[in-house]
Amino acid sequence: MDLSAINPVLFVAGFLIAATPLIFAALGELVVEKSGVLNLGVEGMMIMGAICGFATAVETGSPLLGFAAAALGGALLSLLFAFLTQITLANQVASGLALTLFGLGFSALLGQSYVGIKPPRLAEVNFGPLHDIPVIGPILFSHDIILYLGFALVVAVWAMLKFTRAGLILRAVGESHDAAHALGYKVVRIRTLAIMFGGACAGLGGAYISLIRVPQWTEGMTAGVGWIALALVVFASWKPWRLLLGAYLFGGITQLQLNLQGAGVAIPVEYLAMSPYIITILVLVVLSADKSSAPASLGRTFHASS
Amino acid sequence: MKLSTLLASAALAIGLAGGAYADDKTKVGFVYVGPVGDGGWTYEHDQGRLAVEAEFGDKVETVYVENVAEGPDSERVMTQMALDGADLIFTTSFGYMDPTINVAAKFPNVKFEHATGYKRADNVSTYSARFYEGRAIQGHIAGKMTKSNIVGYIGSFPIPEVIRGINSAFIHAKKVNPDVEFKIIWAYTWFDPAKEADAANVLIEQGADVVLQHTDSTAPQAAAQEAGNVITFGQASDMGQYAPMPRVSSIIDDWAPYYVARTKAVMDGTWASTDTWDGIGAGMVGIGEITDAVPADVKAEALALKASIADGSYHPFTGPLKKQDGSDFLAEGETADDGTLAGMNFYVEGITGDIPN
Numbered sequence: 327m328d329l330s331a332i333n334p335v336l337f338v339a340g341f342l343i344a345a346t347p348l349i350f351a352a353l354g355e356l357v358v359e360k361s362g363v364l365n366l367g368v369e370g371m372m373i374m375g376a377i378c379g380f381a382t383a384v385e386t387g388s389p390l391l392g393f394a395a396a397a398l399g400g401a402l403l404s405l406l407f408a409f410l411t412q413i414t415l416a417n418q419v420a421s422g423l424a425l426t427l428f429g430l431g432f433s434a435l436l437g438q439s440y441v442g443i444k445p446p447r448l449a450e451v452n453f454g455p456l457h458d459i460p461v462i463g464p465i466l467f468s469h470d471i472i473l474y475l476g477f478a479l480v481v482a483v484w485a486m487l488k489f490t491r492a493g494l495i496l497r498a499v500g501e502s503h504d505a506a507h508a509l510g511y512k513v514v515r516i517r518t519l520a521i522m523f524g525g526a527c528a529g530l531g532g533a534y535i536s537l538i539r540v541p542q543w544t545e546g547m548t549a550g551v552g553w554i555a556l557a558l559v560v561f562a563s564w565k566p567w568r569l570l571l572g573a574y575l576f577g578g579i580t581q582l583q584l585n586l587q588g589a590g591v592a593i594p595v596e597y598l599a600m601s602p603y604i605i606t607i608l609v610l611v612v613l614s615a616d617k618s619s620a621p622a623s624l625g626r627t628f629h630a631s632s
Numbered sequence: 633m634k635l636s637t638l639l640a641s642a643a644l645a646i647g648l649a650g651g652a653y654a655d656d657k658t659k660v661g662f663v664y665v666g667p668v669g670d671g672g673w674t675y676e677h678d679q680g681r682l683a684v685e686a687e688f689g690d691k692v693e694t695v696y697v698e699n700v701a702e703g704p705d706s707e708r709v710m711t712q713m714a715l716d717g718a719d720l721i722f723t724t725s726f727g728y729m730d731p732t733i734n735v736a737a738k739f740p741n742v743k744f745e746h747a748t749g750y751k752r753a754d755n756v757s758t759y760s761a762r763f764y765e766g767r768a769i770q771g772h773i774a775g776k777m778t779k780s781n782i783v784g785y786i787g788s789f790p791i792p793e794v795i796r797g798i799n800s801a802f803i804h805a806k807k808v809n810p811d812v813e814f815k816i817i818w819a820y821t822w823f824d825p826a827k828e829a830d831a832a833n834v835l836i837e838q839g840a841d842v843v844l845q846h847t848d849s850t851a852p853q854a855a856a857q858e859a860g861n862v863i864t865f866g867q868a869s870d871m872g873q874y875a876p877m878p879r880v881s882s883i884i885d886d887w888a889p890y891y892v893a894r895t896k897a898v899m900d901g902t903w904a905s906t907d908t909w910d911g912i913g914a915g916m917v918g919i920g921e922i923t924d925a926v927p928a929d930v931k932a933e934a935l936a937l938k939a940s941i942a943d944g945s946y947h948p949f950t951g952p953l954k955k956q957d958g959s960d961f962l963a964e965g966e967t968a969d970d971g972t973l974a975g976m977n978f979y980v981e982g983i984t985g986d987i988p989n
Contacts, residue, residue, distance in 0.1 A: 444857065546670075
């Protein structure tokens with residue numbers, strides 16, 4: 327065992343990066359579910375974002391344009407879901423699963439000529455002297471802009487849901503679409519916007535994997551992050567700050583167990599490998615003892631005539 | 633009553649027609665653990681499938697299902713293939729072993745071929761390649777080229793196949809560099825690019841300047857390229873897009889001749905349950921081009937090692953060797969038999985850490 331092999335600064339930087347795709351995808355889904363829609367297509371929208379972002383970044387040479395394209399790609403795919411569930415009133419669970427399958431297949435088709443290419447690198451944000459502070463500098467002030475955007479988005483969504491009129495309307499639609507409709511709010515329009523926001527966020531999360539975390543394009547490369555994001559929303563009781571905590575816990579413990587394995591710590595590897603799932607679930611279950619529950623209209627279809 | 637009779641006979645007629653149709657084409661199914669575009673393991677199996685199509689043209693029909701989870705779900709996929717009239721089914725991952733045996737028992741007329749496993753039946757063959765021969769060459773190059781004397785190794789699952797590769801690489805790295813140390817991380821996945829890249833990054837952060845992988849995607853190569861000054865080896869496929877650095881060589885699986893021969897055997901009616909385990913000599917394991925990032929003398933030694941393994945004059949597991957716990961494994965000059973290799977569940981002396989159960 328040689329714990330000195332683990333560099334804590336690199337470890338923290340590593341887990342912030344590992345958690346970011348999860349934060350984006352889960353936060354987007356949180357907003358969607360707050361509006362009363364269950365979209366199981368997160369994985370499909372992420373992988374679409376991963377390829378749209380990758381292809382655009384490679385073609386234009388600009389990673390930021392890549393991320394913009396990833397958000398757009400995710401949002402466009404989610405429009406398909408919005409059309410199916412909001413206009414044709416299809417079953418949300420089935421439509422979401424179909425979206426995932428479609429996204430995985432379509433992204434593989436789009437990505438055929440991008441295998442084995444190295445994407446342009448997104449530069450770190452220049453914080454000037456802050457970057458040179460020992461320990462804190464490399465941990466907090468040496469990342470790309472998208473990572474900070476993820477954090478800012480958590481704050482923004484929390485503030486929006488809690489303090490703004492828009493947030494109140496969104497929650498009203500999610501709790502009782504009939505009441506919201508009776509008050510004159512456009513339920514379908516609001517939900518469609520929420521679904522598109524969720525798609526854009528998932529797309530950003532996917533592109534963060536293909537442009538920053540790996541960085542390359544491989545078919546099916548999101549490999550289940552979308553499903554973890556879905557679970558995280560539930561375990562975080564639909565609360566942005568808990569979601570952030572859960573994502574950091576999950577990313578952190580995943581990263582920690584890899585580090586401990588490398589350092590040869592004498593804990594059986596099987597336990598290390600399952601620890602991220604178990605600890606994240608345990609912590610969030612304990613936190614959610616306050617009986618906060620799902621939006622009341624979650625997963626129910628709405629039609630103005632009913 | 634009449635209606636049901638009518639329906640039954642119609643169904644029978646359709647069934648017969650379907651059977652007749654299936655008979656003039658040999659239908660070959662493939663079950664893949666990852667996507668065909670993984671650039672590694674599954675990609676090479678799919679190349680084998682395409683070779684079968686190219687060889688027999690419209691006399692065969694091939695089908696494949698990708699991203700099939702190991703375990704019970706694979707049983708469903710195999711059953712569906714068999715019901716759809718497949719004559720021969722290749723199941724291409726270790727974790728399909730028991731499902732293959734189970735499904736094969738239900739379809740005695742369908743031939744099954746399971747890769748890298750050890751359970752056979754009258755209609756189930758096994759086949760694998762001696763990847764550990766290629767690992768010996770990687771170990772040699774790794775031992776010669778590491779400056780930090782730390783070699784990182786990304787394992788997938790602790791099965792004999794992977795453990796054999798670790799041992800073979802370690803023995804040959806140690807032989808040329810007594811100070812070498814292996815850091816092993818088990819990813820518990822065959823294909824998860826993000827996790828594979830994370831594992832590679834952790835190994836590099838902990839001082840490794842050589843990263844070997846036994847997972848299927850090219851993500852560790854991308855991570856090494858990003859880090860710079862780290863060398864890697866292509867796994868299962870050439871991964872030549874990462875040459876000359878970080879990828880300095882590779883193990884390439886060549887399944888095409890085997891798949892063509894087995895399909896031919898089914899067509900001719902000569903198929904029998906066998907156990908095939910071929911290596912560099914037979915061409916099932918290829919060594920990808922060693923790039924100029926490797927010094928010329930090291931390259932020459934590696935090629936000599938390859939030649940001696942290919943012609944059978946050298947076996948990568950040749951004594952004296954001890955097990956990790958210090959007990960004797962092989963005496964001076966003794967080589968490991970295939971039974972020991974197939975069930976290998978221990979590290980050789982010098983590797984630190986325990987094998988997970």
